[in-house]
Structure formats: structure tokens, C-alpha cells
Amino acid sequence: MGRLIARFSMKYRWWVFGLTAVITLVMGLMIPRISIDTDPENMLSAEQPDRVEHNRIKDLFDLYDMIVVGIVNTDHPQGIFNPDSLTALHRLSAGIEGIDGVISRDMLSLATVDNVEQVTPGTLSFDWMMDTPPANQAEADAIRKAVERLPMFYGTLVSEDGRAAGVYVPIVDKNESHRIATEIQAIIDTLESGDEFHITGQPVAQDTFGVEMFQQMAISAPLAGILIFLIMLYFFRSVPLVVAPMLLAMATVISTMGLLIGLGYTVHIMSSMIPIFLMPIAVVASIHVLSGFTDRCSAGADTQATMEEVIQSLYKPVIFTALTTTVGFASLMLTPIPPVQVFGAFVAVGVLFAMLLTLTFLPAFIAALPQSTVDRMVARVKKHEREGKGADCKLCEFMSATGRFATRHARPLLVSFAALLAVAVFGITQIQINDNPTRWFKQDHRIRVADAVLNHHFAGTYEAYIVLEQSAAADLEQSLQERAQPLLEDAREAGLSLDDQWQQLLEDAREDDPGATLDNLMFALDDLLFDAPAAELDYWEALLDEAESVRSEALYFQTPDGLHYMAELQAWLEDNGHVGKSNSLADLVRTINRELVSGQDEDYRIPDSPAGVAQAILSFQGSHRPHDLWHFVSQDYRSANIWLQLPSGDNQDMQRVVDAVERYTGKNPLPDGVELSWGGSTYVNLVWQNEMVEGMLLALLSAFAIVLLMMIVLFRSLLFGILAVLPLTLTIALIYGVMGLIGKSYDMPVAVLSSLSLGLSVDFAIHFIQRMRGAFDETGSWQQAMDYVFGEPARAITRNAVVISLGFLPLLAAALVPYITVGIFLASIMALSAIVTLLMLPAILRTAPGLFFGQQARQEVNASEQ
Incomplete structure (x- = not known):
């Protein structure tokens, strides 16, 4: 199969070049249509209940x-x-x-x-x-x-x-x-x-993050490309040879971003990282191909025949490593966070496109090189090997030494790995989940400085809203009828029949909204008082008073009880340091009441009656800013808003406020018929962060299960499948364990890395095991197979680790913390994964060779020990 792919690609290479160019050009033309989105609210879908509630509260x-x-x-x-x-x-x-x-x-x-x-x-x-x-x-x-x-x-x-x-x-x-x-x-x-x-x-x-994000990627992606080019040039000593994977990577990045933008997706913080992810990932398989080609090719050899042999030996691991990486990224689509879903989907598409180009474009490109160019490249590499000063020669010696070390010290290594895993598990239990958009900038950034200074001086520049609402309106008409009946009966006893007129007034006043019905009724009663007979006057006045009383009680947050509950909740939150400050209708009413009564502090209180509250509110409406009232209460007075000021936008701090309110309402239950809800951007950030953590856990477990199943299918062996996922398991555990031990918060970039690093980390194990099994099948010797793996395959794995790790280092110079986090963690994960793979797998295989390669391998190991 591999030979067929290579032969076809090299025979029709100009068609391969033309199709690649057309796809890249068409997709590239979509990029100017880019639309940037950095709104954290869009981390939640438009239908997500908390987001819907947040927008309802704003309206x-x-x-x-x-x-x-x-x-x-x-x-x-x-x-x-x-x-x-x-x-x-x-x-x-x-x-x-x-x-x-x-x-x-x-x-x-x-x-x-x-x-x-x-x-x-x-x-x-x-x-x-x-x-x-x-x-x-x-x-x-x-x-x-x-x-x-x-x-x-x-x-x-x-x-x-x-x-x-x-x-x-x-x-x-x-x-x-x-x-x-x-x-x-x-x-x-x-x-x-x-x-x-x-x-x-x-x-x-x-x-601001959106603006600087765009600028950062315009710098980081090219820097990553240049760095990768220089590293590969150091390894392969041939500009024409290295140009091929760089063209492949550029075509992958341009086509993927063009597809994303062309389909109408906005570029969010996550999707902005696609170029920097794809640039090193796209060349990973190419390094294995180039390593195999330079090792096999000799001066004057048939280039195409050599390339066919290389692709034949590598097409399975290339395909499966691409598929596992794709699974790691595609698992992000299981999260409930739309930008993360888009990021995962399109990086997965980019990885598959890079795989396709590796198996077609790369052989076509090398076949198109003049034989003289290939001969000079081979001569240069061989010369460095003979002189013992080339990068490959030094790497070869180092890999051989690594193999010997891992097999000679197998048991101590495995004990060390077990101990590290135990420490890592403890560290994972110490991880703190936290994020804050303001912390996406470095500490010396003007926005971070402003945030620190102003939240030091003020009660807080972060807002959240507690909304209290009457969940169900009382049957106002029934309540009024119950209060009206004694008055109508008194009138009948006095010889006056007001029932029919009363019912007609109610019928004429009736509207869909009970409050509007009462308002209409009161207007009608007020007009009636001008013409009512003297004998009826007292009864109609009493009925008007009852209507006004019912209407006033229906305006729940115009009652002292409603305002007292808010004021007491605010005082408890402030006195216990849960918030910096809060403002509500209760504060406005108390302030106005103080000035209406005496102007003294002792009258800074809520009036004793709904009428007193109404008077304070009516007085405020004579100010220059009467509309400010409606920021704190709805116009039907059935909903009230408490504006919380928080000196920190960290999710942990917002969660503490939510927990504090739950404790308060647990001890001081909400009034009957009143419900509490949350709004504000700080609360929305908390919601999507929590959903992201749950979604990422599902994505990680799903991806792990799928990768394990793929390994079992690839190697047609449960044992080898489990063996393949052991290095990545330890790697991810160590990275996140260290994160917990050093106090690094689990935020959005870190959460995303958990799933995608799984797909990348297993690549090394796939190449190691596949090449090891192939060599064992050819030689029948466990030791020869191990020696072979720590030759060209191990060098290719190391080159891969170096390229992909260093390829993310340009992110360390970014002014934006998420990019720095991605750079550090991915570089660490890839480097550590390669090290663990090259030490753990030979140690396990050396300890139990018969389990994986049969009795013959066990006998070979026993013989070598005697």
C-alpha cells in the first residue's frame, strides 16, 4: 500500500503540486474575510440557560x-x-x-x-x-x-x-x-x-486581547516557521530537502484557517492558536520520512525506489499517529464550549490534511529534485557521519547510550516511574480551577496594572448581579374581591346595592395584566368619587383604599419587607468580606428617606410602610437621573437587582460569593414566592469555566478510550495497545501534577491542552513499537530489534520532539499569558513524552520480553544475563 501511494504521487507529481496549490490558493483567499471574537460570553452557546438569563437581566x-x-x-x-x-x-x-x-x-x-x-x-x-x-x-x-x-x-x-x-x-x-x-x-x-x-x-x-491576539499570531506563527526550518536544516543539512515539509506546513496552515474563515466561523482566542499548533504538528511525520530517506539513500541510488521503501515502512505509523492526534483534537468537540469545539474540529482537519500531504506531496517533491541535489545532500550527511562531528552522528551515539541505559536499569527505572506517578497523582489533587480574562495579560501590561491599582483603591471594578423576583403573581383580583366583600355587605345592610356597579367597574377595567387592571380600576373609582351620592361616598372611598392596598402589596419591591431582605443580604455579604460593595433599591430608598425626614444618619433606613417607600421613589424621580431607578428595579416592581462590586474577577472569588449567598439563603430563606438568579460578566465567566472543566474531563476520558482502542487495533494486541498508552499516561499525569504542586491554576489553555496533548504524546510510542515489531519480525532477535529501534527510529523520534518542542517556543515571547502557557506546556509535554517513551518502553520490554515477543525473546534475555 505504501509503495503504491508513493509511486502514484511521484508519477503524477505535477498533478499533486497543482492540486495542492489550488486548494491552498482558494482557501487563502478566504482569510481576508476574518472576523475576530474575544467575548467570553461566546464560550457558552446562545441557548445556554445561564447566558440566556444573563441577557434577560441586562434587558x-x-x-x-x-x-x-x-x-x-x-x-x-x-x-x-x-x-x-x-x-x-x-x-x-x-x-x-x-x-x-x-x-x-x-x-x-x-x-x-x-x-x-x-x-x-x-x-x-x-x-x-x-x-x-x-x-x-x-x-x-x-x-x-x-x-x-x-x-x-x-x-x-x-x-x-x-x-x-x-x-x-x-x-x-x-x-x-x-x-x-x-x-x-x-x-x-x-x-x-x-x-x-x-x-x-x-x-x-x-x-484589547483580541487586537493583541491578532498581532501576536502574525508574529508567532512566522517565527515558529523560521525556527522549525533552522532546526530541520541543522538535522538534515539540505535546504531543498527541508523546504518540502515547510511548504507542506504552510499549505496546511493556510488551508485550515481559510476553511475556518470561509465557513463563517469567527476567530476566537482558541482558533487564533491554530497556526501555531499546526506549524510544528504538520512537519512531525515529515521528519520520520526525511530521516528514513537520508538513512537509506546513497549517492547515485534510485531516489524514487528509496522513497517507495521509506513510505512502505512508515505509512502505517504515519496514518495512525495522524489519527490519534486527530482524535485528541476532535475530542474537544465533546465540550460544551463552542470556540473550543471549533478549535478542535479544525485542527483535526488540519492534521489529516498534513498527513495526506506527507504521503503524497513529500514523495512528489523529493522525486522532483535533481539527482545532483540528492547526491550532494547524501554526501554531506555521510561526510559528517564519517568525521564524527555531524548532528546525526552525535545523536546516534546518544540514542545508543540511551537504549543501553534503559535496558540495563529497567527495574530501577520502572520503580522511579511508579514513584513519579504517585507524586503526580497527589499534585493533581492540588490543582485549583481558576481563570480571569484580565489575567490573560502579563503583570506589567497596562490593563493588569490598571486592574491592580483601581481594585486596590475602589470596592471593585468587577460586577455581578443578584436578581430577586416574584416567581408567581398573586391573584390580585381574587384578593381584591375578598377584601371588597365585607364592604359590599355593609353597604347592603345599609340599604345600598353596589354589587352590580362594582362588578361592572371591574369588567371595564380588566386587561391581561392584573396590575394594569388594578390601575384602571383605581382611575375609575377616583372618577366615580366626584359623582357618587353622598350615602355611597364612604363605601367607594373604602373600596378605592382596598384597591390601592392590593396594588401596593403587588409591587413587592416597593414594600418594606422586600427591601429589608435585600438590605440584610447586602450587609451580610459586605460585613463578611465576600464583596467589596453592593448597591440596590434599598440603598437608594434609605438615602432619599434620610433627606426627606431629617437629613440625619438615624433616618438612613427603609420606611415602615409601602406608602413611605413609594414617596421616596417618587421623590427620586425628580432628580436629573430618574432613569437610574430602573437599573435596580423593574417597572412592575416585581424584580429587583443588587449590583455587586468585586475587587477580583477570578472564578474562585466569584464562586465564593455564590457559595456565600447560598449559605445565607439556606439560613434565611427567600420570602415566599421569591426566586433568586445571577447575572453579570464575572458570573458568566464562572459558568463557562465550570462547564469547560466538566467538558474537558469527558473529552479527555473519551479521547483516551478511543486512542487505546486504536492502539489495540493497530497492533492487533491488547498488550501492545496498553503498552502504547503508558508513556502518555505518565507524561500527562506528571505535567498536571507539577502544575498542581507549583500552584498553577487550571484555566482555559491548560484545560484544552489536556486532550490534545494525549493525541500528540502517543505518536512516539506508535513509531517505537511499530518499528520494534517490524525489526523483530525480520531478525527474530529481540536484542537486534532493540538496537535497530535506537538507531534511525529513535533519532527520528528525538528530532520530532526537538522540532515540535522548540516550534512552540516563540510563544514564550508573547505578551499574552494564554500563549505563554500553551508554549510552555506543549513544549514540556512533547519533550517529556519523548523521554518517557525512550526510557519506559525499553524498560518494560526488557523486564517482560516474553510477554510481548514470546519465549524466544525471554530466552535471549536470559542468555545475555548469564
Whole structure:
């Protein structure tokens, strides 16, 4: 079969070149249509319940993603409260309001919010907190005094230490956040107050990552290609020979990315890594082919005949290693994370395409080389071998020594491997699951710096929302009828028949919404009072009072009980340090009530009646920003929102908040008929991270089972199948065990690597076992077969490990942490996998040769020991 493939490819090589070029060109033309997406929400499908709920909450309370801009002054005795800093803040706020894409009416800044003060008891004044910049220190001090009296702003718009002020910038589209942040920075550059300015927030972190991600891949992929080329040139000493796998890799990368983009998929953080993954993976099989070709070929030999022999000996391991790698990547499609599914699917397609080119394009290319070029290459390699200074000669000596070491110290090696596995298992139990989009940048990146500074000064720049809702509306009409019956009976006893008129009023007022029905009824009763006979007047007034009472009770979050529950939950979360700060309708009502009653702290409380709550809310609606009310309560007052500010966006911290709320509601049950739900980008990040972990575990186990089955089928042996997966098992366990021991968090890049590294790691074992069995079948000698494997096959495995490990090293220079993580882990996994394979497999085979090769092998080993 291998000879047939090689012969066909070399005979029709120009057709192979032409078809490869056409596919690459057509797919390459799709790449300019690229669309980039870094929104972590898209880690969840559009139908995922938590995402649906998050978007519903945003719509219900008119919430938007926000960029946070901070101004910090640590030098002035009054901190931020000095004329120059507040003037800069005012100019900055005015400039931001004019940026396209900013929702100016919802922007929060000292320059855009009200100061509420009592004029006389029952009368309030809503004046702008900072309509104009302060002209002197006294005016700046007055602003400080005013803002410190408003709990909803203190710790949010200004830090409690007085050193920082914040501007919360709501934006229409989070995908525009990088542009908006750039325009904000341009405004900052015109200010000369001497303050520090910082821009952060999850939207700007995500969008900035998208911009820098594209730039990073434009640098890393070519660097990886250049590095791989140089390494292969060092091994094979022939530019024309090395050009072939590089062309193959480029065709694979261009075709795969073009296909992805052409099918309409966006390039997410995961799919952006496809080029850097495929570049080294695409040349892996080529290295085995080139190694076999250079070992077999001699000056003047028939190039095509040699290549046929090479492909015949390698086509099975090439196909099976490609299939196992494909399984590793394709297993990612089992995860519930759409970008990870896309990444896994298209890398799998790229691996299969690279395999096809390895078996067709590579023989065709070498067959097209002039014989003189091949002869010079062979002469150069042989010369270095004779002189004992070539890379291959040194590698040959090292491989032979490795084989001898592994077989002579088999039992100690196996004991060491068992001990390492035990340590690795312990390390795995220490792994912490955690992620945070802001931590996708290095610590010295401006966004990470801004995040650290502002969350040090403020209550928190990360948001989450607790939403309390009446799960079922009471039967308002029935409740009203029950209250109305005693009044109607009293009227009948007094000789008045109001029943029919009452029922007609109800019928005329009825609408689909019970609340609207009550509203219509109250309007009708109010009108009726002008014309009602004097004898009926008291009864109609009493019925109106009952209708108003039922309507008020239906507005659950306009009742003291509803507000008290929220306030107590907030206080518990803040007092126990679970959140930095929280704001809700309860805070707004308490603030307004204080100013309505006395202006003193003792009246910062929730009124005792629904009417008192309604009065506070009605008074607030006379402010410059009455629409802010609907960020905290729905217009039917059946849903209320608690805005949580968190100083950390880590999933672990968000999970602690969720757990804390569950503990609180367990001890203090939600009111009857009230349900609790979550929203906010920090909570959404927690959800997709948890789903990713569960999905990756399923993907890893599924991939492992499929790879094991493939190994059994490939080798037609249960024992050899199990033997093939032992090195990758130890390798993956060691990598993740070390991760747990050193405290590296299990995040998105690390999770993805668990499955895909499985498919890559087994490649070495496949080549080792396949070539070992082939040599044993030919020679009948276990020792000769082992010596053969630690010749050209072991050199090819080592070359592969070096190429693929070093091929990922350009990622270490990235400014983006996920790329650095991928670079370190994949390089480590591949290097360690090769080492474990070349030590573990000969040690196992040496310890129990008869188990794998029969009685003859056992006798041969026993004879060598005597």
C-alpha cells in the first residue's frame, strides 16, 4: 500500500503540486474575510440557560457593559479632592460623553451624578454633584463632604481613602471597547493635572486581547516557521530537502484557517492558536520520512525506489499517529464550549490534511529534485557521519547510550516511574480551577496594572448581579374581591346595592395584566368619587383604599419587607468580606428617606410602610437621573437587582460569593414566592469555566478510550495497545501534577491542552513499537530489534520532539499569558513524552520480553544475563 501511494504521487507529481496549490490558493483567499471574537460570553452557546438569563437581566434592568476609568492622586494632601484633579476629572467626563458608542446618560462620574440634600423636611434638592470644576480647595472640600454622605457613590465613584475617583463608562457594544478606550486615552493625554490615569474593565480587557491576539499570531506563527526550518536544516543539512515539509506546513496552515474563515466561523482566542499548533504538528511525520530517506539513500541510488521503501515502512505509523492526534483534537468537540469545539474540529482537519500531504506531496517533491541535489545532500550527511562531528552522528551515539541505559536499569527505572506517578497523582489533587480574562495579560501590561491599582483603591471594578423576583403573581383580583366583600355587605345592610356597579367597574377595567387592571380600576373609582351620592361616598372611598392596598402589596419591591431582605443580604455579604460593595433599591430608598425626614444618619433606613417607600421613589424621580431607578428595579416592581462590586474577577472569588449567598439563603430563606438568579460578566465567566472543566474531563476520558482502542487495533494486541498508552499516561499525569504542586491554576489553555496533548504524546510510542515489531519480525532477535529501534527510529523520534518542542517556543515571547502557557506546556509535554517513551518502553520490554515477543525473546534475555 505504501509503495503504491508513493509511486502514484511521484508519477503524477505535477498533478499533486497543482492540486495542492489550488486548494491552498482558494482557501487563502478566504482569510481576508476574518472576523475576530474575544467575548467570553461566546464560550457558552446562545441557548445556554445561564447566558440566556444573563441577557434577560441586562434587558430587564437596562444594563450595559462598562469600561472603568480611574484617576489617582497619591501626592496631594487631599488626594483626588483638589481643584486640579477634579478639573481634570470634569474635563475627562465631558470628553468621554462625546465619544461615539458611549451611553452618556448612564455614565457615572462625580461630574454626571446628583447630590441630594434636604431643603426642608419633606422637600429635596437635586443639584449636580460637580456641574462645574471647583475653583478653590474649599469648593473641592464641599464636594468631598457631599459625596461621603451618599453611600451609593462612596467607595464606587470615589475611593474611601480619597485618593482615587472613577468614571464608569457604559458602552453600546463591547466589541467597540478597544476603540473607545483608545479615544479615552487620547483625552487623558491632553490633561496636565499630574494625576495617574488607568483604564480597565472586562470589556476593554477582552477587546484589547483580541487586537493583541491578532498581532501576536502574525508574529508567532512566522517565527515558529523560521525556527522549525533552522532546526530541520541543522538535522538534515539540505535546504531543498527541508523546504518540502515547510511548504507542506504552510499549505496546511493556510488551508485550515481559510476553511475556518470561509465557513463563517469567527476567530476566537482558541482558533487564533491554530497556526501555531499546526506549524510544528504538520512537519512531525515529515521528519520520520526525511530521516528514513537520508538513512537509506546513497549517492547515485534510485531516489524514487528509496522513497517507495521509506513510505512502505512508515505509512502505517504515519496514518495512525495522524489519527490519534486527530482524535485528541476532535475530542474537544465533546465540550460544551463552542470556540473550543471549533478549535478542535479544525485542527483535526488540519492534521489529516498534513498527513495526506506527507504521503503524497513529500514523495512528489523529493522525486522532483535533481539527482545532483540528492547526491550532494547524501554526501554531506555521510561526510559528517564519517568525521564524527555531524548532528546525526552525535545523536546516534546518544540514542545508543540511551537504549543501553534503559535496558540495563529497567527495574530501577520502572520503580522511579511508579514513584513519579504517585507524586503526580497527589499534585493533581492540588490543582485549583481558576481563570480571569484580565489575567490573560502579563503583570506589567497596562490593563493588569490598571486592574491592580483601581481594585486596590475602589470596592471593585468587577460586577455581578443578584436578581430577586416574584416567581408567581398573586391573584390580585381574587384578593381584591375578598377584601371588597365585607364592604359590599355593609353597604347592603345599609340599604345600598353596589354589587352590580362594582362588578361592572371591574369588567371595564380588566386587561391581561392584573396590575394594569388594578390601575384602571383605581382611575375609575377616583372618577366615580366626584359623582357618587353622598350615602355611597364612604363605601367607594373604602373600596378605592382596598384597591390601592392590593396594588401596593403587588409591587413587592416597593414594600418594606422586600427591601429589608435585600438590605440584610447586602450587609451580610459586605460585613463578611465576600464583596467589596453592593448597591440596590434599598440603598437608594434609605438615602432619599434620610433627606426627606431629617437629613440625619438615624433616618438612613427603609420606611415602615409601602406608602413611605413609594414617596421616596417618587421623590427620586425628580432628580436629573430618574432613569437610574430602573437599573435596580423593574417597572412592575416585581424584580429587583443588587449590583455587586468585586475587587477580583477570578472564578474562585466569584464562586465564593455564590457559595456565600447560598449559605445565607439556606439560613434565611427567600420570602415566599421569591426566586433568586445571577447575572453579570464575572458570573458568566464562572459558568463557562465550570462547564469547560466538566467538558474537558469527558473529552479527555473519551479521547483516551478511543486512542487505546486504536492502539489495540493497530497492533492487533491488547498488550501492545496498553503498552502504547503508558508513556502518555505518565507524561500527562506528571505535567498536571507539577502544575498542581507549583500552584498553577487550571484555566482555559491548560484545560484544552489536556486532550490534545494525549493525541500528540502517543505518536512516539506508535513509531517505537511499530518499528520494534517490524525489526523483530525480520531478525527474530529481540536484542537486534532493540538496537535497530535506537538507531534511525529513535533519532527520528528525538528530532520530532526537538522540532515540535522548540516550534512552540516563540510563544514564550508573547505578551499574552494564554500563549505563554500553551508554549510552555506543549513544549514540556512533547519533550517529556519523548523521554518517557525512550526510557519506559525499553524498560518494560526488557523486564517482560516474553510477554510481548514470546519465549524466544525471554530466552535471549536470559542468555545475555548469564
